[in-house]
Amino acid sequence: MAGQIPQRFLDDLMARVDVVEVVGERVKLKKAGRNYSGLCPFHQEKTPSFTVSADKQFYHCFGCGAHGNALGFLMEYDKLRFPEAVEQLAGRLGLEVLREGADDPRAQARERKRKEGVNLLELAASFFRERLKMPEGEGARQYLERRGLSPDVQQIFGIGYAPDDWEALKRHLTERGISDAVQVEYGLLVHREESGRTYDRFRDRVMFPIRDVKGRTIAFGGRVLGDAKPKYLNSPETPVFHKGRELYGLYEARQADHRLERVVIVEGYTDVVALAQFGIRNAVATLGTSTSEEHLTRLFRMVSEVVFCFDGDRAGRQAATRALETVLPLMIDGRQVRFLFLPEGEDPDTLVRREGAEAFQDRITCANPLSEFLFDQAAAGRDLARIEDRERYASQVLAALARLPEGVLKSLLLSELSRRTGVEASNFSALLARAKATAVEPAPVRDMASKDGAAQAAGMPETAPPLGERSPPTARSGGALSLAARALQLLVHEPSLVAQLPEEDGWCPEDDPDGRLCREVVRLLRAGRYRSAQVLLAHFHGSAEGERLAVLARRELLIPKEARGAELEGLVNHFRRTRQRRSPQEEIDALLARERGGERLSREDKQRLMALLTELHG
Structure with missing residues (x-):
């Protein structure tokens, strides 16, 4: 059902579930006094250091520090997102997950529409599979046989055939x-405006169903058998399919290995299926787009290592550069990325057939780590014996490191850059800090002058930072917090403060990453009525946003508890006044910049944009 899961349902669920049962189904436990112990499933160990407490309904590993309740265990072990883990726990107890807004007719209509769309696409997938078995599918069967795809792997991926007929699926x-x-809306038919005619989008093609993480068909990819163009064709964007978010083969990879630790990103679905044919079941493919931050965020919730697989030609190197730029901000400690470049003229399909699965696995294992690719890319075409080239080399690496989150990886890369250039690491650290500080605009300050002008009369400045914020903000990861980060920190430490915020969330500064995250947090707190910081953090678990919130949660909040409400109110008032001082054109430019940057504007943002455009242009 649509809507957020309310806190009262979560509290009831956690009171009824038994963490020992949940963990015991996945880890071999032995009774140890009042607790249970076993080998930790989250790191390699020979002596048990993993403990589960029936009394406290908690697990803890004294080796790696992993800990949490039944919900957290499911998210970590089964690589589930928060709502999926809640649904699984509720299913154990025969409960239907309660969601806020479930009685909203519009929410019900959206959910009904989504289910109808998925059912329609499943019906189409079944149709394509049946046609592959019929006489009309002979050409497709021969093609699959020539590609060396066995009946078993065809069944695993649900491969089918779209007949060479303009209206076969339509009928x-x-x-x-x-x-x-409805068929047009979900990408199965094409509608011609000039004639009003509709006909099948996929004709005479081998069909690859694209599934979501639950195994539901949400779109299709088709490989043509004749001379029609394009050679490969994907479903368009629909209410259930967004190509910038989905990955072909991810569902099948998780089915093959429930404890997936590494994923290989290849170019096309035929590569994914061919690798699976040879026992390499952890490959996925993007769907006609470059790998996006959303793709990688989803993958890092499930695995700790991602391997990019590219052709070894110039286009492959350029694609690798784009992938590096995308993944750098997500590289929190514990994540690994590698870059695999294939010989020119080869793709995963041809190479695995020529070399065999073991040799291809060796290539994956020996793929360039992110660090080596970063340094090699910066050194390309430069003579590092020349001081000028060495300076440009170091500057390019530093520009990349500025995009990395703070952590051990960043420190090690700075040390390695020092070793390769002969420059002291402390010098690089200072340059990096200076570059980051100049890149961050000074944050606005809150007007603290009283209504009767007493502040000015006393010689105080007309504006001053909010309570507890007495130094200018620096980089996002350290030093004093920006004002948007301060508001976010208050909500992380005191989720109940959301009750005093204005109904609209337009006060959050949209030109600040922390401000945009603050909007998400406010909406989540309101929808779920959460009052627990741990539940809030669980929603963002495994993402860059989650890491940011965790940093703010760990950071001590120096403002007294009784003053926190006033602090937040002062921040909100400041942000609203700042927004009012902006011209309509400035606000329009800010909203359009966010959209051009790939961010999806909320309904409120779109309404605000339309109102501003109307105000400006009439």
Whole structure:
């Protein structure tokens, strides 16, 4: 059902579930006094240091520090997102997950529409699989046989065939009462405006169903058998399919290995299936787009290592550069990224057939770590014996390191840059800090002058920072916090403060990453009525946003508890006044910049943008 999961349901669920049962189904436990012990599933060990307490309903590893409740264990062990883990726990008890807004007719309509769309696509997938078995699918069967794809792997990936007919699928679905309009909406039919005619989008193609993480068909990819163009065709964007978010083969990879630790990103779905044919079941593919930050965020929730696989030509190197730029901000400690470049003229499909699975696995294992690719890329075409080239080399590496989160990896890369250039690491650290400080605009300050002007009369400045903020903000990861980060920190430490915020969230500064994250947190707290920081952090677990919130949660809040409400109120008032002082054009530019940067504007943002455009242009 649509809507957020309310705190009262979570409290009831956690009171009824038994962490020993949940963990015991996945880890071999032995009774040890009042507790249970076993080998930790989150790191390699020979002597048990993993303890589960039935009394406290908690698990803890004294070796690696992993700890949490039944919900947290499911998220970590089964690589589930927060809502999925809640659903699984509720299912154990025969409960239906309660969600806020479930009685909203609009929410019900959206959920009903989504289910109808998924059912329609499953019906189409079944149709394609059946046609592959029929006489009309002979050409497709021969193609799959030539590609060396066994019946077993075809069944695993649900491969089918779209007949060479303009209306074969259309007739099949129409007979089952599904209108042309719905088929068009979910990308199965094409509608020609000039003639009003509709016809099958996929014709004479081998069909690869694209599934979500739950195994539901949400789209298709088709490989043409004849001379039609394009050679490969994907479903368009639909209410259930967003190509910048989905990865082909991820569901099948998780089915093959429930404890997936590494994922290889290849170019196309035929590569994914061919590798699976040879027993390499951890490959996924993007769907006609470059690997996005959203793709990687989803993967890092499930695995700790991602291997990018590219052709060894110039285009492959350029794609690798784009992938490096995308992944750098997500490289919190504990994550690994490698870059695998194939010989020119080869793709994973051809190479695994020529070399075999073991040799291909060796290539994956020996792929360049992110650090080596970063240094090699910066050194390309430069003579590092020349001081000028060495300076440009160091500057390029430093520019990349400025995008990395603070952590051990960043420190090690600075040390390695020092070793390779002969410059003291402390000098690089200072340069990096200076570059980051100049890149961050000074944060606005809150007007503290009283209404009667007493502050000015006393010689105080007209504006001053909020309580507890007495120094200018520096980089986002250290030093004093920006004002947006301060508001976010208050909400992380005191989620109940959300009750005093204004209904609209437009006060959050949209030109600040912490401000945008603050919007997400406010909406989540309101929708779920959460009052627990741990539940809030669980929602963002495994993402860059989650790491940011965890940093703020660990950072001591020096403001007295009784003054925190006033502090937040002062911040909100300041942000609202700052926004009011901006011209309509400045606000329009800020909103459009966010959208051009790949961020999806909220409904409120879009309404605000339309109002501003109307105000400006009439």
